[in-house]
Amino acid sequence: MRYIPPGQEGSIVSVHARYENFIGGKWMPPVAGKYRANLSPATARPICEVAESTPDDVELALDAAHAAKDEWGEMSVAQRAAVLNKVADAIDEHREMLAVTESWENGKPVRETLAADIPLAADHFRYFAAAIRSEESEISEIDKDLIAYHFKEPLGVVGQIIPFNFPLLMAAWKLAPALAAGNCSVLKPASPTPWSILKLMEVLEDILPPGVINVVTGPGAEIGKALAANPRIAKVAFTGETVTGRLIMQYAAENIIPVTLELGGKSPNIFFGDVMADQDEFLDKAVEGLVLYAFNKGEVCTCPSRALIQESIYDKFMALCLDRIAKIKEGNPLDTETMMGPQNSAQQLEKITSYVDIGRKEGAEVLIGGHRAHIGGEFEDGYFFEPTVLKGHNKMRVFQEEIFGPVLAVTTFTDEADALSIANDTLYGLGAGVWTRDGSRAYRMGRAIKAGRVWTNCYHQYPAGAAFGGYKISGVGRETHKMMLEHYSQTKNLLVSYSTKPLGLF
């Protein structure tokens, strides 16, 4: 099935010529009155215009969030959870519309947004609705008459800055726990992908109390600092790359506020020889597990971008994988048969092309792909790249730097110790994959790999309820788990004496 592109006659997605910021439950034009064109990466042509905001707009959003925070924070958890469940229901109700919107703006294939991005976004709101209902304060009996009560209180207003690769899902990951814990948010979408979040706000505008979520679009250099360094936020959360992550930590230090960061990765995906012990469904799953580097055209922080394959099976296993990669259908992201859409921007396409050249120059062998893909027709100017595999060794740049595209770096290992050594030889520690039929080995490897998430005999699953976050320079904090509520709460301790006796010191 092919969905009609947003804005064209018959599309399930309506498009306004121009979108304003969503502040205090209203659509507000940017103070400076500036807008910019927002492109679809599939055609490199404009979808609509979005606000090119300035720091004044961030201040208006903060005004609205502060005006809303007391009522929202003091609302009973049952009422807050009810709102979050309504948000989830509304997302489900508009699943196809939001999936097509997300695909058209980001470039990801609609089969992924229909099956993953949108349902997972809805589920995150439900999960945190449930989590906040089941939260309990703690009481410690210090002694018979001295009792410590621990209450969770909202932080207040938080700043959230999200990336272009999963605009709606990353918004859900950040908004759901923040709102559940009683906070109001000022959210800045990534500059290349502001529109789908604004479409989500259209869906939610009658459900959310005004000011609980405020969305300000615009360039990072103009409004990123205005939000992240603002003394009126009580916490900042960011997903993106490391230099901006450091800058945000630095701004947070100026205000002495907490920060959670989800940064880059160069995740190893390790295939032990025993995956080929049988020609069965599990082998088929393992082959797909390697090809998952092309999921979301490789624009995933946890992209399994380094495949480590045991020498003994390399030739046969890689042949199966290359055969599967050759069958990847690339093209119109709104076609449900399409497996890979365009990269998100010309910038991405240029970087990926440059990295493949760097790989070639440092001696990597191109096993498949390696070029810009030409789809033709209305997609001829789209930012498509062929699914690519480079064979080399772990010291090469293409094994060390995150390419953020459909480029797999593959190498071999001799034994478990060798696999572990290569896996951990990276600056990053976000994700990893281990594939083996030996449960003990899977456990040993999983515990020894320095990464926050080790997918074992699976990859790229992101269920609410499984903690996600980075070791090493891949970040601080954990998302997609109820422990995230801690990141969005203060602890209030009332230390109460029920004794009438004085201390006797004075």
Added chain:
Amino acid sequence: MTATGRPLVRRISATPAAREAVSRLRSARGGPVMFVQSGGCCAGSVPMCFPAGEFITGGHDRLLGDVEGCPFYIDGALDDALGRPAFVLDVADGEPEGFSLGPGAGQRFVSRPG
């Protein structure tokens, strides 16, 4: 790095277009800028451009040289992982990424292999 903070080997150069863009940006802002090579994730592998001093460098950041009086840094561990490459600062069409400044006129800075 020497005791004076100067790099031992200059590993950053710039195209004429980049030099002109840095000069233009300096004039427009009334002061120097700085570059920090980014690594990882959605805005990785680009020279992030900030007002001079905006990004606090630490002991493990390396100064690779300067362009029109504007310093260019990279994190030491990232530099080592990449094999201490040389970079050429250039400009390309498109908006800057992350919190990075651009030279204006719909352009952004890029770093190409040296």
